[in-house]
Amino acid sequence: MRAPLFSKVVVHSFAREIPLRKVPNDDLAKLMDTNDDWIRKRTGIQTRYWVDEPTTTSNLGSASAKKTLALAGCDQVDAIIAATLSPDFNFPGIGVQIQNDLNLDCIPAYDIRNQCSGFLYALEMAGALIETGVYQRILVVGAEVHSTGLDRTTRGRDIAVLFGDGAGSCIVERKDCCHAPGPVFSLLGTELHSDGAFVDQLWCEHPGSAHFPIRVSVDLVEQGKIFPTMNGKLVFEHAVRRMVEVSMSLLGKLNRQPRDLRLIIPHQANLRINSLVAKQLGLDEEQVFNTIQKYGNTTAATIPIGFSHAVEECDLKPGDQILSAAFGSGFTWGAAVFEVVD
Ligand code: ACO
Numbered sequence: 001m002r003a004p005l006f007s008k009v010v011v012h013s014f015a016r017e018i019p020l021r022k023v024p025n026d027d028l029a030k031l032m033d034t035n036d037d038w039i040r041k042r043t044g045i046q047t048r049y050w051v052d053e054p055t056t057t058s059n060l061g062s063a064s065a066k067k068t069l070a071l072a073g074c075d076q077v078d079a080i081i082a083a084t085l086s087p088d089f090n091f092p093g094i095g096v097q098i099q100n101d102l103n104l105d106c107i108p109a110y111d112i113r114n115q116c117s118g119f120l121y122a123l124e125m126a127g128a129l130i131e132t133g134v135y136q137r138i139l140v141v142g143a144e145v146h147s148t149g150l151d152r153t154t155r156g157r158d159i160a161v162l163f164g165d166g167a168g169s170c171i172v173e174r175k176d177c178c179h180a181p182g183p184v185f186s187l188l189g190t191e192l193h194s195d196g197a198f199v200d201q202l203w204c205e206h207p208g209s210a211h212f213p214i215r216v217s218v219d220l221v222e223q224g225k226i227f228p229t230m231n232g233k234l235v236f237e238h239a240v241r242r243m244v245e246v247s248m249s250l251l252g253k254l255n256r257q258p259r260d261l262r263l264i265i266p267h268q269a270n271l272r273i274n275s276l277v278a279k280q281l282g283l284d285e286e287q288v289f290n291t292i293q294k295y296g297n298t299t300a301a302t303i304p305i306g307f308s309h310a311v312e313e314c315d316l317k318p319g320d321q322i323l324s325a326a327f328g329s330g331f332t333w334g335a336a337v338f339e340v341v342d
Contacts, residue, residue, distance in 0.1 A: 044271025048164030084120030116328025118300030131320030142300035168304025
């Protein structure tokens, strides 16, 4: 399996936008048959944040992206790559709305749909476009509004308790053009995978063009077919196995070992998944940077939100190596390795 290794690509100016409304587990217990103890023990989640009307996914993405541009001290980029599973509309995707909100020149705006792996898919694409000289500076955004797409009744409790809203963003840039104040991370390599045999094990079926004569109906809405469903145990097992596998594979291609890592900033689907991944990589719990307790699973926004916190809280030093890994619907999964630049 090929994995692009990069020599000319840096990533910097991580920012986040979190909605104001904090939703503790106890608030969910008022809507469905669940409780704080179950959610904390089974997932690690204590709170998540939900938007209030009229805030949308593109609003969160644009607000985060504005902070990223301010941190980077720039007002133009060559392209936008936006990842989300919860766009404002069926089409177009949120990339064009971010372009418009930020008043950027009529640059290309790509939309990535790889769910929890979305940020890593966007990052690899940005890295490849920079490494090959197509562009010099790309804005990468992950943004989600899950709260309006969840079944907030007991029928949907296995999924509704897991997800939160939020956005994260960063700049991916050619190393020799970068003047960002830092911290700046070299992108050393990425590795991505998918296995569509599991498409119906974690999905949201309606509305979709696979359905005739129209994509959704009142009946289907009443049956809850517009909400995501998941085979939780199967997803859990695959997530642990695949995140460990892809991390080891990419580290091997970079001639590195897990012990070389200062930190992993993984996707946040379940605290128990991340503990098992760390254990199987031979890492200590303190080497895993988790945000799920506060935010739940914010899907494509999770990894850049994690980086934005790690930059503020972890006293990162030049030479520190950081690994990110993610797994999600599709199934899709992947990893990326970074090094803090001098
Ligand atoms: N509150 C209380 N009880 C609940 C809840 C809830 N919110 N949800 C489920 N339960 C009940 C179940 O009904 C079941 O009851 P039963 O034993 O009487 O049948 C019991 O709790 C155990 O349910 P399980 O599904 O076996 O619980 P499990 O320990 O597997 O945890 C979970 C469920 C948290 C969903 C876990 O399977 C998981 O995290 N899966 C992976 C999620 C993931 O990685 N997603 C990928 C990214 S998402 C994306 O890409 C969009």
